[in-house]
Amino acid sequence: MPVIHKLPEVLINQIAAGEVVERPASVLKELMENSLDAGSRSIEVQLQQGGVKQLRITDDGCGIDHDDLALALERHATSKISSLEDLEAVATMGFRGEALAAIASVARMRIISRATDASHAWRVTEREREPVPAALSSGTVIEVEDLYYNTPARRKFLKSEGTEFGHCDDVFRRIALARPGVGFQLMHNGRLSLRLPAGDAARRVREILGDDFLANSREIDAQSGSLRLTGFAALPAYARASRDAQFFYVNGRFVRDKLIAHALREAYADILHGARHPAFVLFLDIEPSGVDVNVHPAKTEVRFREARAVHQFIFHALERGLAAPVQAASAPAETEEPLRYAGPTEQVRMAVEEAPHDYTTGHEPTGFQFQGQTRSYATPASAPHRENWPPSRPGNVASPMAAAHDPTRPPPLGYAVGQIHGVYVLAQNEHGLVLVDMHAAHERILYEQLKHVLNGNPGVQRLLIPAVINASKIEMATAEEHTATLAHMGFDIAAAGPAELSVRSVPALLGRANISDLLHALLAELRDYPASEVIAARRNELLATMACHGAVRANRQLALPEMNALLRDMEATERADQCNHGRPTWTQLSMTDLDRLFMRGQ
Ligand SMILES: Nc1ncnc2c1ncn2[C@@H]1O[C@H](COP(=O)(O)OP(=O)(O)OP(=O)(O)O)[C@@H](O)[C@H]1O
Numbered sequence: 376m377p378v379i380h381k382l383p384e385v386l387i388n389q390i391a392a393g394e395v396v397e398r399p400a401s402v403l404k405e406l407m408e409n410s411l412d413a414g415s416r417s418i419e420v421q422l423q424q425g426g427v428k429q430l431r432i433t434d435d436g437c438g439i440d441h442d443d444l445a446l447a448l449e450r451h452a453t454s455k456i457s458s459l460e461d462l463e464a465v466a467t468m469g470f471r472g473e474a475l476a477a478i479a480s481v482a483r484m485r486i487i488s489r490a491t492d493a494s495h496a497w498r499v500t501e502r503e504r505e506p507v508p509a510a511l512s513s514g515t516v517i518e519v520e521d522l523y524y525n526t527p528a529r530r531k532f533l534k535s536e537g538t539e540f541g542h543c544d545d546v547f548r549r550i551a552l553a554r555p556g557v558g559f560q561l562m563h564n565g566r567l568s569l570r571l572p573a574g575d576a577a578r579r580v581r582e583i584l585g586d587d588f589l590a591n592s593r594e595i596d597a598q599s600g601s602l603r604l605t606g607f608a609a610l611p612a613y614a615r616a617s618r619d620a621q622f623f624y625v626n627g628r629f630v631r632d633k634l635i636a637h638a639l640r641e642a643y644a645d646i647l648h649g650a651r652h653p654a655f656v657l658f659l660d661i662e663p664s665g666v667d668v669n670v671h672p673a674k675t676e677v678r679f680r681e682a683r684a685v686h687q688f689i690f691h692a693l694e695r696g697l698a699a700p701v702q703a704a705s706a707p708a709e710t711e712e713p714l715r716y717a718g719p720t721e722q723v724r725m726a727v728e729e730a731p732h733d734y735t736t737g738h739e740p741t742g743f744q745f746q747g748q749t750r751s752y753a754t755p756a757s758a759p760h761r762e763n764w765p766p767s768r769p770g771n772v773a774s775p776m777a778a779a780h781d782p783t784r785p786p787p788l789g790y791a792v793g794q795i796h797g798v799y800v801l802a803q804n805e806h807g808l809v810l811v812d813m814h815a816a817h818e819r820i821l822y823e824q825l826k827h828v829l830n831g832n833p834g835v836q837r838l839l840i841p842a843v844i845n846a847s848k849i850e851m852a853t854a855e856e857h858t859a860t861l862a863h864m865g866f867d868i869a870a871a872g873p874a875e876l877s878v879r880s881v882p883a884l885l886g887r888a889n890i891s892d893l894l895h896a897l898l899a900e901l902r903d904y905p906a907s908e909v910i911a912a913r914r915n916e917l918l919a920t921m922a923c924h925g926a927v928r929a930n931r932q933l934a935l936p937e938m939n940a941l942l943r944d945m946e947a948t949e950r951a952d953q954c955n956h957g958r959p960t961w962t963q964l965s966m967t968d969l970d971r972l973f974m975r976g977q
């Protein structure tokens with residue numbers, strides 16, 4: 376019969392260490408968090424051999440008292456909380472009093488520390504726990520060597536030096552991102568790997584994620600009650616094939632949380648498809664009592680008291696931030712006076728507004744004076760002295776789309792002047808030249824408009840002669856199973872033979888699509904899902920498929936009024952500046968850009 380006995384203290388610690396200390400990177404995380412909790416302004420990390428051989432961290436924090444030094448290595452000894460109330464409102468990174476004890480049980484460890492008011496420093500090691508005098512001007516130095524030297528079974532799980540260093544580097548960046556006010560330095564095998572001077576949030580983000588990330592991001596700052604979300608969220612054009620640029624913090628703590636991940640995915644759902652992952656650095660601030668951080672050994676998961684409210688808040692804050700019409704990033708950031716815009720006459724503006732908004736019909740409206748009138752506004756050639764022109768609006772140039780709501784302003788995307796190779800629409804606006812990817816832009820607009828179709832308000836177009844399309848067995852079965860769903864969306868479909876479907880109506884918005892291609896694609900989307908769930912589960916894919924087939928094809932000749940109608944629809948559509956696949960739908964070349972091309976004024 377097995378006999379029950381108490382485990383020795385060392386073994387207890389080693390078992391506990393298994394949860395806290397998985398690899399050098401987890402040691403680094405605990406030590407950096409301790410340094411931050413101690414109020415450090417500068418933290419230096421030195422690693423040897425991926426942190427397995429040695430990991431040394433030097434800080435300028437408050438230090439540890441002589442009497443506390445030995446205690447710091449004990450389990451369940453902490454200066455950070457002392458009651459359940461403290462735990463429920465914890466604002467420090469640490470609170471368990473576990474980390475140092477755990478590390479000391481699986482590695483050689485040395486702590487030298489000088490408390491702020493002490494006359495000199497003291498030193499302890501994992502073996503010699505009685506402090507002895509040591510030399511250090513301020514702060515704390517902790518050295519951890521030969522991780523898992525005494526637990527060879529665990530040591531085998533460590534990976535190559537490069538891999539372990541990579542994990543340390545991740546931890547280092549994650550922590551540094553959240554603390555821009557603290558200076559950090561990382562050395563590996565005696566070489567400087569990364570130096571981050573104390574600065575502001577944008578600078579730290581740029582240093583860690585690069586200019587490209589920042590240039591393609593929207594700044595987020597939203598508040599609701601005691602919840603606040605700040606940071607940067609990249610536009611889909613920057614989306615990655617992996618999750619390597621996703622940083623989410625709750626009260627300064629990096630977390631991976633299902634609830635948060637879901638809210639973020641939803642917020643990006645409309646503008647990001649397929650296997651792309653969004654990129655973001657976001658900080659959620661919440662009252663400490665509203666979140667439980669004591670649910671995971673590495674503290675990388677949290678539990679929210681008001682989970683639904685937090686989910687909704689994050690989703691809306693981000694969705695709004697991302698949907699905001701084109702911002703200054705895509706507007707020409709001109710420092711000189713913007714070109715004065717001798718806008719179109721009232722007559723022209725009215726004519727443009729009367730233009731049919733169906734630019735897929737290809738019908739030139741009659742009695743339309745637009746073409747002649749475009750010549751009435753200033754062109755670069757007629758503006759030799761534009762430096763002297765009075766500014767048309769004060770200060771920095773605002774978002775082109777933001778001006779869309781002001782009917783007294785010229786439209787942000789200007790007026791079309793022509794089409795290039797049936798692919799791009801060329802327009803002139805206040806700032807210079809606008810280039811639009813016709814198909815991508817139309818696809819984007821349709822995607823937004825088609826949402827009504829999925830909601831059961833399709834606006835049906837009956838076909839004079841039903842379209843008959845060939846269908847495979849599985850397509851026949853899918854069409855039959857999903858008849859009601861398809862009808863809800865505006866498709867009237869019935870079997871016309873063993874391998875034929877007849878289509879009697881389609882959603883009006885898709886009237887121009889190739890019906891056979893559209894239906895084959897839709898049936899493929901519907902195939903693997905039960906009819907009752909398909910709209911909820913495949914919503915984005917369905918919208919994208921329909922938008923793609925409904926959108927004007929490349930090589931379609933558009934008349935100017937059709938192009939202008941497209942521009943006006945873009946201005947009126949949220950998120951119109953990127954297509955459903957996250958590519959940009961238009962771009963601006965300012966007069967300055969154009970002048971530069973011709974070296975004018977240089
Ligand atoms: N760099 C440091 N500067 C000042 N004090 C420190 C430092 N590192 C550790 N301490 C002190 O040692 C104590 C024990 O640290 P340890 O990391 O084991 O526990 P903790 O941070 O309180 O909780 P947790 O286990 O959640 O990290 C801390 O409470 C703190 O008082």
Ligand SMILES: [Mg+2]
Binds near residue numbers: 405408409468
């Ligand atoms: Mg700690």
